Amino acid sequence: MNTPDAASRIATPRISPAIASAVAALGPGPLREEALRTHIFPLFSRILKRPGIYLANHSLGRPLDQMSSDVQAALDAWYRDMDNAWGPWLDELHSFRNNIACLLGVSRADAVVPKTSAGQGLRAVLNALPSPAPRILTTRGEFDSIDFILKTYHHRRRADVTWIEPHTTPDQPPRFRTDDLIAALAREHFDLLVVSPVFYATGQVLDDLPRVISAAHAKNTLVLLDCYHAAGVIPLALESLNADFAIGGSYKYTRGGPGACWLMIHPRHLTPERDDNNHEPPFRTLDTGWFAKRDTFKFERPEKPLLAHGGDAWMEATPAILPLYQAKSGLELTLALGVERLRAYSLEQLTFLEATLRQHNIPTRRGGASPEHSGAYLLISHRDTTAFCDRLKARSVIADARLGNARFAPDILTTRDELTAAAAVIAESFASGATA
Ligand SMILES: Cc1ncc(COP(=O)(O)O)c(C=O)c1O
Known part of the structure; x- marks a missing residue:
């Protein structure tokens, strides 16, 4: 295959200016909701118009606005340049x-x-x-x-x-x-x-x-x-x-x-x-x-x-x-934010959701023996996870279930207010079915 020369193959992140400057505006250190709202949420204006609380980020991630213009640019090159689009x-x-x-x-x-x-x-x-x-x-x-x-x-x-x-x-x-x-x-x-x-x-x-x-x-x-x-x-x-x-x-x-x-x-x-x-x-x-x-x-x-x-x-x-x-x-965006910072933020969000659910007497589980031994979502065990997730969906809280556990994954676009509101809906929807 015709590829760039060896020197240009040493992997260092390639990040486009719009994303690099939005992330730079967050400053160094841990991610914070206020700064994310100001600098990162605007990159997601289309998806953030959707109503509801999306907690299935572990299933299908939410795209940036830039995604559709990137795809459009690939198509434009084809219309415009035909064979030369291969470059x-x-x-x-x-x-x-x-x-x-x-x-x-x-x-x-x-x-x-x-x-x-x-x-x-x-x-x-x-x-x-x-x-x-x-x-x-x-x-x-x-x-x-x-x-x-x-x-x-x-x-x-x-x-x-x-x-x-x-x-x-x-x-x-x-x-x-x-x-x-x-x-x-x-x-x-x-x-x-x-x-x-x-x-x-x-x-x-x-x-x-x-x-x-x-x-x-x-x-x-x-x-x-x-x-x-x-x-x-x-x-x-x-x-x-x-x-x-x-x-x-x-x-x-x-x-x-x-x-x-x-x-x-x-x-x-x-x-x-x-x-x-x-x-x-x-x-x-x-x-x-x-x-x-x-x-x-x-x-x-x-x-x-x-x-x-x-x-x-x-x-x-x-x-x-x-x-x-x-x-x-x-x-x-993932590379610019850094997986370490994303992980730390995700753990904070999961701990908050867990504590809020505990106030509603909803037991949660983690996949591993501790938060650090668990991935990006929280589990709630339920006898009928399909019905549980359907009830949540009817109230605009989107989660999913695998093998008897409903899965809840906030991401950087999920606010604490949303987690608080979701916990109340989860508690009410959970009550209509008993635990497994
Ligand atoms: C652990 C894991 N592997 C693989 C996949 C997807 O596999 P494939 O791309 O072959 O459909 C998923 C999708 O949910 C997954 O969770």
């Missing part, structure tokens, strides 16, 4: 890879490959493993898309999958134990471990991930992390963590809508970006296409496929362009 489109592809690398704490932009779903990223890795039926270790807590793909490979005998069960107690959400994963890794050999650092249904943050990764590597097991509920929520340093692969996407916490997803391959698994000795890459996936060729636009067709250097060898066929523009503004 700005491919620049945007590079910016997306670069900014996701920054979000994940990875030094090389080419270590990130765009995908249209997280599941597509998983399949690219499964289809790169040398064994025709690799042994996979995973948990019962992986999201449906990932679980379904693994079950499909398992039932078609294209993989041999072992699932770790959660521990359940009556008054806590089901939790996965690091020691169970480590014991399974020690017991038998697996080719790949697939696990979420933050579990989708409960928000549990998996304890002691470095220990899990070391235990896997000690037995030559590769590790793929599903970071959909972690990226943009908790600070990540995947390169130093030594995760082999990671998948995720933009439609939740980075406000990028569906279709802008990614696969990260640890830089140590990539050939040098300029490889004069033409080393073979350590992994070659079957999920390939002409954007993975050594020089996409030279149109050469040697009998043995000649792969691009570095992470470009993991590209596929013609990439989807509009999702990159859709994802641009939300990703830039």
Whole structure:
């Protein structure tokens, strides 16, 4: 693929001036509601016109106004420039890879490959493993898309999958134990471990991930992390963590809508970006296409496929362009605000909501043993979560539910007044059904 030279591939955030100056106006230090209202809320004027209290930010994130003008700019380039639109489109592809690398704490932009779903990223890795039926270790807590793909490979005998069960107690959400994963890794050999650092249904943050990764590597097991509920929520340093692969996407916490997803391959698994000795890459996936060729636009067709250097060898066929523009503004805002500050603010909001609900005698739960071991939302257990969420929706409080728990995620656009009002509605709606 034709990409910028190596020097420009060292990942440092690329942030457009409007977002950079709005965030700079907040000043340094912790995020505060007053300053967010003054400087950041105006970037969201369209979505903030919607009535109601939106607490499903963990499901579909709210877009900036800029999102639609970015997509429009991509389309305008097409109308105006036809073939020449590929210039700005491919620049945007590079910016997306670069900014996701920054979000994940990875030094090389080419270590990130765009995908249209997280599941597509998983399949690219499964289809790169040398064994025709690799042994996979995973948990019962992986999201449906990932679980379904693994079950499909398992039932078609294209993989041999072992699932770790959660521990359940009556008054806590089901939790996965690091020691169970480590014991399974020690017991038998697996080719790949697939696990979420933050579990989708409960928000549990998996304890002691470095220990899990070391235990896997000690037995030559590769590790793929599903970071959909972690990226943009908790600070990540995947390169130093030594995760082999990671998948995720933009439609939740980075406000990028569906279709802008990614696969990260640890830089140590990539050939040098300029490889004069033409080393073979350590992994070659079957999920390939002409954007993975050594020089996409030279149109050469040697009998043995000649792969691009570095992470470009993991590209596929013609990439989807509009999702990159859709994802641009939300990703830039996340990077400009900084995941550390977003996390601290989210924890404050969750603590406030929890305390307010307690005043209404509504018991809440966290996915992990403490707020720090839990993701970006609060849980309320209910016998009939669907009816509970429907009652909330009828009163314009938007939440959702998974596996017996309703999930409530404020974000930087949620005010304390909204949390106070939502708590009262939650209490009234909760009362019409009993706890599980
Ligand atoms: C943990 C996790 N992984 C993956 C996905 C989405 O997977 P896909 O992009 O394959 O549909 C989600 C969506 O909710 C998720 O929560």
